[in-house]
Amino acid sequence: MGLTGTISPDFASLKSLQRLVLANNNLTGTIPEELTTLPGLMEFDASNNHLYGKVPAFRINMIVKTGGNPDIGKDKKRFSRVQSPNATVIHPRHSGSDNDSVKITVAGSSVSVGAVSETHTVSAGESSDIQMVEAGNMVISIxxxxxxxxxxxxxxxxxxxxxxxxxxxxxxxxxxxxxxxxxxxxxxxxxxxxxxxxxxxxxxxxxxxxxxxxxxxxxxxxxxxxxxYMPQGTLSRHLFNWADEGLQPLEWKRRLTIALDVARGVEYLHGLAHQSFIHRDLKPSNILLGDDMRAKVADFGLVRLAPEGKGSIETRIAGTFGYLAPEYAVTGRVTTKVDVFSFGVILMELITGRKALDESQPEESMHLVTWFRRMHLNKDTFRKAIDPTIDLDEETLANISTVAELAGHCCAREPYQRPDMGHAVNVLSSLVELWKPTDQSSDDIYGIDLEMSLPQALKKWQAFEGRSHMDSSSSSYLPSLDNTQTSIPTRPYGFAESFTSADGR
CATH class of the missing domain: 3.30.200.20 (Phosphorylase Kinase; domain 1)
Incomplete structure (x- = not known):
């Protein structure tokens, strides 16, 4: 069959099961201990797979075949990884009939199936079915x-x-x-x-x-x-509750990297997926961190698929006050610029360490966006607005000022005045690049950093191709690769010169 995935312990719920033949596949993981509780199981055959770990202690008179698994008996738990979303899981499913046949749900299989009801034989000597469910994910029992x-x-x-x-x-x-x-x-x-x-x-x-x-x-x-599972929890935990939970405050470089991670995730949702998606509830509690403190955007329960060829939908209000774009809160009309506004608020939170809506503050300082605009009017007040846990030097201050300018544009009152997420990725990646050591990793392809946005990668690839086909005398005609990596992209057409200008954008 060429099945992949792990063996579910739920087979133990099939009390009348007598033979379980899963040989000659590509199964991984361990053999569930729960299988030893099956009272009528006479044969278990998992030979010629990629299983590992200890073989459970089955009854002494049972036929157990585990040959052809190179790592059986070895503890590889420390090397285990989260299963790919495209992998399959071998999982029993009750058919509701009284016969002895067993249905096995296999989700996300690479086997091409025309209909959910199509069946395949487990082995030559077994009449059981395999129900193939094409989903790209796993069906897991309650x-x-x-x-x-x-x-x-x-x-x-x-x-x-x-x-x-x-x-x-x-x-x-x-x-x-x-x-x-x-x-x-x-x-x-x-x-x-x-x-x-x-x-x-x-x-x-x-x-x-x-x-x-x-x-x-x-x-x-x-x-x-x-x-x-994201072991370090939410960004809000590290940004607002770090002291109560005994954590260290986030350094500015870490905050900047998190911002770039979020921007790249949302950029993909907006434009690099097959169709455009709008998150509608982007906030620190929906940004999760791994052990490496790299960020991922979570909670797509409020995602709506944008109509084909359009960038907006009209729907009921969903989201969190403090992060809602003005036009969304008033009209309920959603565009990708709603997420851009929310992202701008998150940038302000990363800079100040303050929540988008803080009712413990005086009324004039309760709403972060309004307060931030006012504090950014001059350098002295802006410096006081920066999170005091951030170690400030001139380079860091200049870096934060650039992010503050981007945050202001993202939170412009009019949607057309806000950039798209691709521009935010370009600005932030250029700042991260300033701190990144020059290291030609073996993972780079033609010197391209796989963390780059698509336009940046294309530009660097074109520069590489140009260098490889031109001699040194003509290399001066190429744009400086360093400049393309570290310069901040020009402001898109329609932006105000500064969001602190008279129109307040």
């Missing part, structure tokens, strides 16, 4: 999710949002996951449609700075999404 989250215990809660609660879980092979469980009272008919829409959207969106959907579960009233 029982597995209950097990890995300790029955959705309060101790496993990572956070709560508008649609439900997010729990931490750990699969039997050591993979950590985040499970978003929708509240039954919240999921109406419209909510169910939105849930299915979220799945459809996320299966089409793949980017290093977007949190990946690893699986989902639809089981009666239970509706859950399974995401990759």
């Amino acid at each position: 029982q597995v999710l209950k097990n890995v989250t300790n029955n959705f215990s309060a101790e496993n809660i990572l956070g709560q949002g508008g649609f439900g609660t997010v729990y931490k879980g750990e699969l039997h092979d050591g993979t950590k996951i985040a499970v978003k469980r929708m509240e039954c009272g919240v999921i109406t008919g419209k909510g169910t449609a939105e849930f299915k829409s979220e799945i459809a959207v996320l299966t089409k969106v793949r980017h290093r700075h977007l949190v990946a959907l690893l699986g989902y579960c639809l089981d009666g009233n239970e509706k859950l999404l399974v995401y990759e």
Whole structure:
């Protein structure tokens, strides 16, 4: 069959199972200990795969075949990685019939299937079916999710949002996951449609700075999404609650890198995906950090697919006060510039360490955007507005000033005055490049940094190609590669000279 993925411990729920033949595939992970509890299992054949770890202690009179797995008996847990969203998972599914056949759900398989009901034989000696579900993600049973989250215990809660609660879980092979469980009272008919829409959207969106959907579960009233686990939590945790949680405040270079990561993720949503998506609720609590402190944009429950050939939709208001663009709050009309406004607010938060809406502040300082515009009018007041935990020198201050200027343009009152996210990526990447050591990594292709935006990569590739075909005497006709990397892109047409000018943009 050429199946890939891991073996689900849910096979243990099939009490009448007598033979389980999974030989000659590309299965990975470990053999679930739960299989030893099957009372009628007489044969287990997982030979010729890529399994590892200890073989569970099956009954002494059972036939167990594990040959052809080079790493069986070896503990490779420390080398395990989060399974690819395109991988399959071998998972039993009750057919509702009284016969002994077993259905196995295989999601995201590379096998081409014409319909969900098409079946394939597991082995020559077995009459079981394999139901192929083309989804680009994994179907995970409710029982597995209950097990890995300790029955959705309060101790496993990572956070709560508008649609439900997010729990931490750990699969039997050591993979950590985040499970978003929708509240039954919240999921109406419209909510169910939105849930299915979220799945459809996320299966089409793949980017290093977007949190990946690893699986989902639809089981009666239970509706859950399974995401990759981001161990360092939200940006808001590190930006606003670092002292209470015993964390170190973020250095400016780290904040700048996070801003660039977010910009690249949103740029992909807006223009580099097959169709344009609008997030509509971009904020620090929807930005998650890995152990390397690199950022990914999360929570696509409010994403809406923009109509073909258009950049806007009209819908009910969704989002968070303090991050809402003026035109969105007033008219409900959504364009990609709504996300740009929210991103500008996040930049202001990174600079000041203050929340977008802080009711503990006096009324004139409660709204960050208004206060920030006022503080940016001159250098003295602006310097006082910068987060005091940031170590300031002249270079850092100049760097922050550039980001502040970008934040102001992103938060312009009129949508047409705001840049697109590609411009934000160019500005921020040029600032990050100033601090990046010159290191020709083996991962670079033709000297191109894979973290670059597409226009930057093309420009650098063209420069490389030009150099390789011209002798040194003609190289002076090429633009300076250093200049293209470190210079700040020109302001797009229609921008005010400064957002602190008389029109307040």
